[in-house]
Amino acid sequence: MAPQGGEADATAREYLKELCRKYGAGEGMDAYIEELLSLVKPRRAEAGEVLTREGDAAEGAFLVVAGRLRASVQVDKQDRIVNEALEGEIIGEAGIFMTGARRSATLTAAAPTTYLVLGRELFRASATNPAVIATEQHLLRTLVRRIANTDSLVTRAWREAAPGGRSALDGLSLLLGGGA
């Protein structure tokens, strides 16, 4: 495991300051950011380090502060890459909002990576902390963007897959388009 602490803390602190500015929380957020970081310790992983494995209990989502995480699943005993999260992106969100969820993929650092593990306790404890609110807004926008991108692709596939008939993509389209 990579050394934790100093460097990861400083990287996360700067990242959260930028996040607060982006979501209009303004300046003077230091005390709020420290409160957030007392609840969520920044961590650092070296390239190739496995953070969690498919089937593990899902407790929290991973916010990439710097670096890159890769999600892979086993299909026919072979690892298949199904997603990557770059700086500012979030992965494993089911771990926050779905009780009893299991990891649907193995997460591996694809480069030296600093990240935060966001658990539901954070949101319960600090609903009025502007740094937490900015993090929640960022989380929401990131998930919405992912849904919109996937919906756009699924819709295209759906329109071309089964003109006039039912398609296996109907279910996906409903899931994605239902949020509309």
Add this chain to the structure above:
Amino acid sequence: VSPAELERHAERLLAAHALPAGDARTVAALLGRSAARRQNTGDVLFREGDSAQDLLFLLEGRARVLKRDHAGRDREIGSWYPPAVLGGLAVVDGAPRSATCVIAAPSVVAALDSETARRLLGEASAEGAHLRWLLLATAAETLADTTLHLREALAAAPQVGTSEGGKPELDILHALIERAQT
């Protein structure tokens, strides 16, 4: 819709989205800010391509979801049952509605206007926090269900590859699109 009914709907919303720590009275207050109305079968809640005017809570009844097919005809792809949050994604990112929603049985719907919803999303208040949690939970559930469907697609298309430097999950969908075209 009476305050007691709103609180009952709020409890169902929290239970449906695994938010046991949520406060039903706060969610009921959120629903109270919304215009709760009874809708008849055939009423159109919104159309694909419309700009997002409000965030909708389907509290009773049923809504059909339709999308335009390759020929521009509306085709039903499924239904939503209460309690459901509809149209939240378009409110967050300001994108046009990605589907049409039509009432399929006598229903109760609460509509929170977009401007109020966006203000609450950035607000340090209990209502703001509950709205963020409801939308986050809805989005996380959507993505989890999508992952399950994609896993099934992956299993059915083991030869699908990924391109160098691309986003693998999107590559899988691109590959599915290519397969659909052949």
